[in-house]
Amino acid sequence: MLPSLSSQMIELAHQLADASAEVIRGYFRRKLIVDDKADASPVTIADRAAEQVMRELILQRFPTHGIYGEEMGVIASDAEFVWVLDPIDGTKSFITGKATFGTLIALLHHGQPVLGVINQPILQERWMGGTGLPATFNGETVTVRPCDNLRHALLYATSPEMFQGADRAAFERVRVATKHTLYGADCYAYALLSMGFVDLVIEASLSPYDYCALVPVIDSAGGILTDWVGQPLGLHSDGRVIAAGDRRVYEQARHCLL
Amino acid sequence: MLPSLSSQMIELAHQLADASAEVIRGYFRRKLIVDDKADASPVTIADRAAEQVMRELILQRFPTHGIYGEEMGVIASDAEFVWVLDPIDGTKSFITGKATFGTLIALLHHGQPVLGVINQPILQERWMGGTGLPATFNGETVTVRPCDNLRHALLYATSPEMFQGADRAAFERVRVATKHTLYGADCYAYALLSMGFVDLVIEASLSPYDYCALVPVIDSAGGILTDWVGQPLGLHSDGRVIAAGDRRVYEQARHCLL
Numbered sequence: 001m002l003p004s005l006s007s008q009m010i011e012l013a014h015q016l017a018d019a020s021a022e023v024i025r026g027y028f029r030r031k032l033i034v035d036d037k038a039d040a041s042p043v044t045i046a047d048r049a050a051e052q053v054m055r056e057l058i059l060q061r062f063p064t065h066g067i068y069g070e071e072m073g074v075i076a077s078d079a080e081f082v083w084v085l086d087p088i089d090g091t092k093s094f095i096t097g098k099a100t101f102g103t104l105i106a107l108l109h110h111g112q113p114v115l116g117v118i119n120q121p122i123l124q125e126r127w128m129g130g131t132g133l134p135a136t137f138n139g140e141t142v143t144v145r146p147c148d149n150l151r152h153a154l155l156y157a158t159s160p161e162m163f164q165g166a167d168r169a170a171f172e173r174v175r176v177a178t179k180h181t182l183y184g185a186d187c188y189a190y191a192l193l194s195m196g197f198v199d200l201v202i203e204a205s206l207s208p209y210d211y212c213a214l215v216p217v218i219d220s221a222g223g224i225l226t227d228w229v230g231q232p233l234g235l236h237s238d239g240r241v242i243a244a245g246d247r248r249v250y251e252q253a254r255h256c257l258l
Numbered sequence: 259m260l261p262s263l264s265s266q267m268i269e270l271a272h273q274l275a276d277a278s279a280e281v282i283r284g285y286f287r288r289k290l291i292v293d294d295k296a297d298a299s300p301v302t303i304a305d306r307a308a309e310q311v312m313r314e315l316i317l318q319r320f321p322t323h324g325i326y327g328e329e330m331g332v333i334a335s336d337a338e339f340v341w342v343l344d345p346i347d348g349t350k351s352f353i354t355g356k357a358t359f360g361t362l363i364a365l366l367h368h369g370q371p372v373l374g375v376i377n378q379p380i381l382q383e384r385w386m387g388g389t390g391l392p393a394t395f396n397g398e399t400v401t402v403r404p405c406d407n408l409r410h411a412l413l414y415a416t417s418p419e420m421f422q423g424a425d426r427a428a429f430e431r432v433r434v435a436t437k438h439t440l441y442g443a444d445c446y447a448y449a450l451l452s453m454g455f456v457d458l459v460i461e462a463s464l465s466p467y468d469y470c471a472l473v474p475v476i477d478s479a480g481g482i483l484t485d486w487v488g489q490p491l492g493l494h495s496d497g498r499v500i501a502a503g504d505r506r507v508y509e510q511a512r513h514c515l516l
Binding site for chain 1: 287300350351353354355356357358381412414416417418419438439440441442443446450453455456
């Protein structure tokens with residue numbers, strides 16, 4: 001473990017997941033008002049209340065840490081440690097009653113993701129990874145699986161409409177080269193990749209709160225997660241993401257994306 | 259209830275769901291051999307074993323009934339009562355460890371679906387409907403929700419690649435007219451529609467075992483489920499399906515499909 005990543009931080013990450021899950025469970029499959037954000041994506045009281053409870057816990061425990069939340073903005077983004085929060089990644093799934101959304105919790109140290117949690121509140125499933133830590137699913141160590149060739153790979157993307165312009169054609173080149181393509185899973189696809197049931201996830205139009213928490217989970221599980229040109233993901237990435245469990249599939253898929 | 263739909267048949271439908279679920283749970287998130295069928299879709303021992311246990315229960319209880327199963331073929335298809343079985347609708351989701359697949363159990367009387375079950379073995383969620391029965395979710399009555407206009411509708415389809423030729427453009431016309439489109443849920447999308455969280459499902463390339471069980475569930479919940487030209491679904495439909503919770507959205511979507 002990094003000296004900078006303390007057991008208190010790991011403990012807080014679990015507390016954030018527990019507290020947000022309790023909030024979210026109270027709103028799942030209820031009749032909710034769904035508001036449109038500026039980008040036309042949906043948001044509900046569940047998103048806002050879950051982020052609020054996490055922000056309060058962080059401020060109580062580590063008042064000098066920064067917070068970058070999807071729904072309630074940024075404070076102290078230049079702090080040594082910054083928590084990046086997406087209370088409900090997959091709000092469209094959430095509002096349709098489908099439990100493949102997740103709460104994403106990342107801790108960044110000098111801008112690099114060092115701890116990540118993917119939490120599914122309804123199914124009570126939690127994936128965690130971090131620098132020097134194993135990837136875990138509900139406390140049990142998980143790893144990616146080998147896949148020797150793109151033509152054997154199972155590929156996920158949330159929606160083909162997330163790819164703009166030439167990115168759509170690039171995605172299509174990968175899609176037709178894989179075994180099967182599945183849609184609609186948001187962060188859940190990366191969680192399944194970390195435990196060896198999915199080989200490849202390719203997405204675009206993501207924001208830092210969508211991918212920062214995924215980095216430590218995939219890294220700790222032995223997988224690869226970068227932008228489309230092979231650079232590590234950080235707060236200033238362009239939102240195009242590729243995750244793979246096996247470097248052979250990663251390289252072949254990136255070749256198709258070029 | 260139809261005189262022809264006996265409580266013994268309803269009881270058997272529950273037994274089929276219970277027995278197949280027990281089989282399927284034993285294989286979920288295990289390392290399985292995945293075979294390719296003639297149409298390149300995947301199948302596993304879980305599909306076959308779950309269908310086998312259902313076929314045995316039907317033959318024990320109603321030896322004169324017909325059976326039309328996805329994996330093991332047809333017997334006595336001209337019988338007065340025929341059970342139509344899809345042990346795992348959404349095998350791609352199943353093999354990637356995502357619990358949005360379902361076991362589909364339909365009972366046809368003279369070719370018309372009169373009883374339907376959508377069963378999710380991992381989440382232990384069961385939807386049932388039938389002629390003269392309410393739609394239920396784990397025993398509680400559920401209904402569709404109103405939606406006055408297509409532009410407010412939440413639309414599901416398993417994959418845009420299920421639409422062939424001109425059907426793809428037809429689907430796109432509906433998609434751009436809706437509020438949000440989600441992918442990847444197989445039968446689970448219809449189940450969510452029956453309980454009022456989804457407004458519209460449009461699919462194509464379906465087989466009778468994919469849609470026969472959906473008909474009684476959607477009907478009993480107060481929704482509409484037909485082929486794209488408005489005809490009731492039966493064993494000889496062309497596999498293009500539209501389901502809606504509100505007739506206004508149904509009519510507007512069908513207008514876009516023309």
